[in-house]
Amino acid sequence: MVTAQAPGKLYIAGEYAVVETGYPAIIVALNQFVTVTVEKMADYGSIVSKQYQENSLLWQRDGDAMVFDNRDNPFHYILSAINLTEKYARELGKPLALYKLFVDSDLDSDDGKKYGLGSSAAVTVATVKALNKFYDLQMSADQIYKLAAIAHLDVQGNGSLGDIAASVYGGWIAYRSFDKAWLAAERNSHTLAELLEMDWPQLQIDLLEAPAEMRLLIGWTGSPASTSRLVDKITIAKAKKRAQYEAFLTESKAIIEQLIKDFRAHSLAGIQAGIRHNRTLLNNLADFSGVAIETPLLKKMCELAEAKGGAAKSSGAGGGDCGIVLIEKQQPIEHLLSSWQAAGVEALDFQVHLIQD
Template identity: 70%
Template sequence: MITAQAPGKLYIAGEYAVVETGLPAIIVALNQFVTVTIEKSEDYGSIVSKQYQENSIYWLRQGDKMVFDNRDNPFHYILSAIHLTERYALEMGKHLTLYHLHINSELDSEDGKKYGLGSSAAVTVATVKALLDFYELPITKDKLYKLAAIAHLDVQGNGSLGDIAASVYGGWIAYQAFDRGWLEAMRRETSLHDLLAMAWPQLNIDLLTPPDNLKLMIGWTGSPASTSQLVDKITIAKAKKRQDYQRFLQNSEQCIKQMIVGFKTKDLTLIQQQIRRNRELLHTLSSFSHVSIETPLLQKMCNLAEGLGGAAKTSGAGGGDCGIAILNKSLATEELAQNWVDNGIERLNLAVHNVTL
């Protein structure tokens, strides 16, 4: 039996701007996981999720194609990961077989709450990773990222793929997106094997080490948001407000580059300054796009953290889900946690996760 895990993630800063080629963001991987297990089968294959037993699906082989018994299934990212990884396995001369694939996610709560921790990215990464192992194909982080990024992009159609990078590389990362137009063109004329070996234009993934006195706290507001829909709305707005949008991108790039300097020089004060600056920039984006990024409860969460000396902002697309606070470890973090609870904000007791293959 093959088992693979991938962690969830949270954006620290650089949201929205990061969907543009070459613009940076800072992301962190967390110690909540999607686990995928694969067991060889002789008669039929299955894809079973512990969270969605009623939607488990079964399939057969017709040549090298997977044929499904039921048409309506929620596992688009898993199926895309399977399709792409098996295409790569065929290119590498492997014989495709039947198997049972089991998925278990810690990224949503037992009662179905969605925390916005990047479950679709984590399940894509874990599925690709497990299948590469199952078919005895060498795994590197670069190869895993590129396969999972393509599979995820085939389903979602937008986004930066930064959540894929966090699930693959782990820890704190500075990330900037590759040129998706280039990838689309190259896929039409290049094998997967060659594509995975190429340098992807503008792609940059840089591992960061936080200052020793940095404390990350995560608050969840109980209101799930759709990243894809929010990104779509911003895409519409940028066509109408080109100058405002370009100014936002330039300012975001400067902000994140300064924050990266803060990580590399272990300067917590500089990191906190840029967290606050990034929050201001997201307010500006929200204002001219008319997209609600910082909800009233997220605003409350941030203001409570600021009141105790932290720097706080929304995480990811906003509109609900999580916010983050960066504090000095010497501060009364438990007081902040209690203040959040008193105001209907759930503290997520998560830690940063470093990945090893």
């Protein structure tokens, strides 16, 4: 029997632009985990999860046909991770086995609602890590990232894969996405083992260190959002309003590159300024795309935090889920947290998760 964990994540800055090749974002891993246990079985295999037994299916009409959207269904990410990890194992000459795969998750609320912590990425990474141990594949962190990224991309079809990076490497990271068109082309002519050894164009993952005096606060709106569908809507807007979208990308890149410098300089004031600038930019994106990124409750959460000296914005795709606040550790927060509670925002008591070597 083997067990592996992968942490959840929150985007700090750079959302939406990061889905484009080479555009930066800052992401943080949290101490909430998906845990996958693999136990060898003699006669049959199984996949079991307490949290995902009654996962809902979303569907639309295409004419009279029902078309299902499986991108928010964790089982599809588990199956994709199993398929690709076992393909890699076969390429290495490893015999395959029957096993029970058990999944346990901290990334949802007690009543099953998603916090927006990247559960699909975490379950993909945890599955790959567990099978890496089970089959003794001896993959490096870079190889685990690449294999999990392919598995996740095969299901979701869009996104930056930055949440995969956070689940693999932990801590605060500066992330730039690889060229997905290049990967699609190379998969036609290379084995999986070869792909995992190659340099992926534009991919960059760098660990950052937060200023010692900085505190991260997380507010949850209680309203789950679908990253995949929000990214779909931005993709449509991108095609219709190309010039505005290109201007958004240029400004986002400048903001995040300065934020990375401020992290490296341990400048809390600079980081807070960058967070506020990024919030304004995302609200501009929402205006010209028609996508509701900062919901009324996220806006209220941010306003209450700003009044207490924090720099606040939505996290990730927005549309619900969480917002983040970066505030000086010595700043009293009790009144802020009580005002959040009165407004319907739940403060999540999660900490940054650093992966030890």
